[in-house]
Amino acid sequence: MNASIQDVARRAGVSASTVSRSFSHPGLVSQKTRIKVMKVAETLDFQISRSARALKSGQSLRIALLISGLVTEWFNSNMFLGLNTVFQQQGYDISIYTISTFEDRKAFFTNLPVRRNADAVVVCSFNINAAEVSRLRHMHVPVVGVNISDLDGFDAAVTIDDRGSMETAVRHLVSIGHRRTAFIRTTHGTPFTYAADKRMEGFLEACKEAGTKVTPIVLHCPLKPNPINSAVSQLLALNPAPTALCFQTDDLAVPVLYRLRQYGRTVPGDFSVIGFDDSTYAEAIGLTTLHQDPVGMGERVAEKMLDLIDHDHTEKPFETFSTQLMLRETTAPLAA
Structure with missing residues (x-):
């Protein structure tokens, strides 16, 4: 015969409602009490019924x-x-x-x-x-x-603050002398408005704020068939080339960075590169980027x-x- 919630409560010296909370809302029970309830439940091979809890609530x-x-x-x-x-x-x-x-x-x-x-x-x-x-x-x-x-x-x-974050990136590039900067984004062709779209707005606003000596460039790279190929081909075709690149995401920045090196371009020699996210491999490869959590x-x-x-x-x-x-x-x- 399976142990009941009342059996656990009696053995642990608490109420049945405390046993229930220990399983369903552990944050409402002290750690000492929760540990005691769980030990008793394990000893009695008790498992609270999820379906019963759902029905009750x-x-x-x-x-x-x-x-x-x-x-x-x-x-x-x-x-x-x-x-x-x-x-x-x-x-x-x-x-x-x-x-x-x-x-x-x-x-x-x-x-x-x-x-x-x-x-x-x-x-x-x-x-x-x-x-x-x-x-x-x-x-x-x-x-x-x-x-x-x-x-x-x-x-x-x-x-x-996607917009403000990208403004920070551009201001940094301007402060170290870059005046011709490209923003590289992925276009999805889906019925959505994304928060990341604000990053392009921040890029353009910061370039405008920096004055007429700063030339902004925006490259739109369709998600299909391959945004990486699109980004690299568009970049290499620019004349004069930008000296700095801001990417909408690290997912776009990292592969483009390696492809540029395959074509003989150096980073940060030919291009300074800033990503966005601080994703898994960003630190390992030394990518300057905007960190989010x-x-x-x-x-x-x-x-x-x-x-x-x-x-x-x-x-x-x-x-x-x-x-x-x-x-x-x-x-x-x-x-x-």
Whole structure:
């Protein structure tokens, strides 16, 4: 016969509700009590019923995560790690919805509100429109954004200042003598407005702020068939060539950097290069880049969502994480 929650409570000398909280909301129980409950539960081979908890609370214990790219992409995977670190401890599962086409987007915002099988929705990196907000509102669950540029319709969000961050990069390049700088971005051809689009705006604004002696160049590289080939071919065709390059992401900067070296261009001799993200290999290869913290952003988003789920309120619903320019080997003063 399986042990009951009452058996665990009697053996541990606590109430049944404390046992339940030790499994479902461990943050509400002292560490000493939680350890004691877990040891007793293990001894008695007790496992709390997830379905019973869901039935009792009226919750699905599921979070819907909307991403527009692959979950294996650097930002998405690290943000998911942060989310899961918090949600797993609280007994929640995360369902990932990859939305990369207009059909995917329409299907999600039509079907999820009907199914009502999520306790909250996380939207990562792209903006939702008024009609989509309205559909989600019918679910009466929190809608929280991470890395979004438009806060309208969201109950909470954690973001960075994409525009201001890129302005910082350009000002650094200007300060070390660069006057002809290119911004290189990927174009997706999808029905989305991305937070990263603000980086180009920041680049152009900082160039304008620097005065007429600074010449900005913007290179648009279609995601398909290959943005790397497009970036390299466009760069090598420029005459006169830029002396500095700002990339929308490290994912674009790193392979282009190596391809340029294959064509006899030196970094930072011919080009100073700045990426954006400070992703996995940026430090190892000496890439100057703008650092952001997707794991921390994911954790903070999860904490805000739990507040909204449990209390319909969170202390600081909208928060901006800082970025930092990491100066490494791919930038140098312009040679006289």
